[in-house]
Amino acid sequence: xxxxxxxxxxxxxxxxxxxxxxxxxxxxxxxxxxxxxxxxxxxxxxxxxxxxxxxxxxxxxxxxxxxxxxxxxxxxxxxxxxxxxxxxxxxxxxxxxxxxxxxxxxxxxxxxxxxxxxxxxxxxxxxxxxxxxxxxxxxxxxxxxxxxxxxxxxx
Numbered sequence: 001x002x003x004x005x006x007x008x009x010x011x012x013x014x015x016x017x018x019x020x021x022x023x024x025x026x027x028x029x030x031x032x033x034x035x036x037x038x039x040x041x042x043x044x045x046x047x048x049x050x051x052x053x054x055x056x057x058x059x060x061x062x063x064x065x066x067x068x069x070x071x072x073x074x075x076x077x078x079x080x081x082x083x084x085x086x087x088x089x090x091x092x093x094x095x096x097x098x099x100x101x102x103x104x105x106x107x108x109x110x111x112x113x114x115x116x117x118x119x120x121x122x123x124x125x126x127x128x129x130x131x132x133x134x135x136x137x138x139x140x141x142x143x144x145x146x147x148x149x150x151x152x153x154x155x
Contacts, residue, residue: 008032042126
């Protein structure tokens with residue numbers, strides 16, 4: 001994988017150091033929002049401390065829509081992430097992501113947010129392939145609403 005479990009703070013600091021090496025703005029605080037957006041969009045998945053082998057706080061791992069390898073220009077990131085190896089069980093990360101997807105699906109349905117509904121349908125396929133979880137009931141409900149059905153099937 002790209003990296004094991006890292007805290008939000010560690011990832012923001014590593015991204016700031018990578019930006020510094022590129023001659024760009026490198027305030028670690030400026031990278032907290034991008035990390036949060038990456039979690040929101042399932043590029044990263046937050047896993048609680050009970051699922052990481054060493055972590056005592058929540059960590060993020062590459063999520064179901066992340067690149068399978070580091071993107072161009074990010075080759076230094078693993079070296080910059082000079083942190084202890086925190087293996088995270090893929091099944092546990094998948095369950096955490098599936099629970100979040102189900103909650104976000106309900107929120108998107110309640111709000112009638114068609115853009116988010118479409119995004120979550122796409123994420124559901126990626127999530128199933130990434131972590132071998134079944135989110136078909138949520139996807140079916142989202143798809144019914146996306147197609148204009150007024151009363152979605154119950155999960």
